[in-house]
Amino acid sequence: MRLREYLIDVADSQSIEELWDMHVDKMAEFGFDRLLYGFTRYRTSTSLGDPSDFILLTNHSPEYTSVFIDEGHYFHAPMVHWALANQGARSWKLLAEMKNSQTLTPEEARVLEFNKEMGVTAGYTISFQSTSVRTKGAIALTAKAGIEQEDVDATWAVHGTDIALMNNIVHLKILSLPYTAPNRSLTPRQREVLEWVGHGKTTQDIAILMGLKAATVEKHLRLAREALDVETTAHAVMKAAFANQMFILDR
Known part of the structure; x- marks a missing residue:
């Protein structure tokens, strides 16, 4: 698939x-599986915040993610540290340079050892431009088993500009699509009452607009807060808006 055709398909995507x-299929064409x-x-x-609030997408095995994500290894990963302090693309040859210069912390060294055991040894990291001090996004592209870092770098020398462009466009598209964290989805009613709150309506207003009792509206708001794991309705509106769960078209 040519670059233009791929980007058109990205623009037309209706779900994350x-x-x-x-x-995933496109990056595999360049050796990143x-x-x-x-x-x-x-x-x-x-902190990077509560992991349950992350947008997290991966095709790594559960054996890998259960340790790297669930046990918090990511917080000590050298390339994550690099991504937090920089933007753009960076070869994982940086890891060999850090190891040779003995600048790895013990925690970082343990992450590298775990990655080696799991065959995560060669690749590239792309850190996306942030629009706020609170936000950060990045993607790690891991090369297929058996591919050396020098081979990855050779591929990047030829196709790196296109790969970086594709990943940046995909990142921006992800942020425009509805995302539901596990166990944090809203029902249509919960979404609707939050939308009316976002319009500045009171509980009594919403009850009239939706043809419900005020107590029923309050129940939907309480369940929405519980679903989003927040204490206030204002925070629920903000979190639902961030995740594009409000004012969306049902498809």
């Missing part, structure tokens, strides 16, 4: 699942 499957994409809106100086 559709987009991600297509992108495992991808890990992450985005947070809740970054601070000491």
